[in-house]
Amino acid sequence: AQGAGDRLEEVLEELDRIRAEVGWPPLAAPIGQVLASQALLNVLSASRYLTIVDELRALVSGRFGAPPGPIDPAVLRAVELTNDPESEEDVAPGLSEVREQAEGMAASEEELLLLGLFGDDAERLLRGIRGRARGDSDELSSVDTVRAERIREVVRIVQETGIGEVTIEEDGMRVSVRSSAEPTPISTAPLAIPEPGPAEIARPSNGYHRVESPMVGTFYRAPQPGAPPFVEVGDVVGPGQTLCILEAMKLMNEVKADLEAVVRTIAVENAQPVEFGQVLFELEPLTGRLLDAV
Known part of the structure; x- marks a missing residue:
């Protein structure tokens, strides 16, 4: 579904690596699904733990109970750096x-x-x-x-x-x-084949930093229906600030900015499906300093 079936072995190896880093929890549902989702993100992303699923945050924070082994301090630090301060106040009732x-x-x-x-x-x-x-x-x-x-x-x-x-x-x-669209009539006109020309390399012409989708999923601009969007065109964002949510495999994954910039383009409509590598936002850098990978 993510268009990366040839990387299945990498995902399986990454799953074992993550399991060791978070204290060897059992793979019973839903822990197995959580680790598999994070393994897929780590393999498809530019660096490990660049995006962390909320369920893994909960696992590392102890909301699923204490794991059998110790949690890697680097993973704890990654969760701490990417935590939303408002979510830390959301404590389960006694x-x-x-x-x-x-x-x-x-x-x-x-x-x-x-x-x-x-x-x-x-x-x-x-x-x-x-x-x-x-x-x-x-x-x-x-x-x-x-x-x-x-x-x-x-x-x-x-x-x-x-x-x-x-x-x-x-x-x-x-x-x-299911939608039932009317079939498109087939044209019988001869197809005009253009003369081959020199290949052109697509590149941003405006110097903006492109934020691309790390997965196949559904794009949401707001945390929930009726809530204000995370960002609007013209907003100034900082490293680690949430830009949108991608829903994949029934998990909500935050996409965050990795530099200080101005939002110039929002390339996808709310609740629309996106493909791996599709451009979601164009940001005009203010400092040019990317967020250091964890």
């Missing part, structure tokens, strides 16, 4: 706080744990279970209404963006929406 917020929703410690781990998703699940147990038709009909609205939203996205297919999985529901 058990007593979850119990207060549950307001009688949890009938057992297991359900309380579900609410603490999965928040609104667990609350919807428990409300649905309570509604079915009571035979509450209003509860069930509200779930159906929400699902219908969700399907309408997906159809609208496909129609407005021209995406070929969108699939969502949510609350046990799986919906695929």
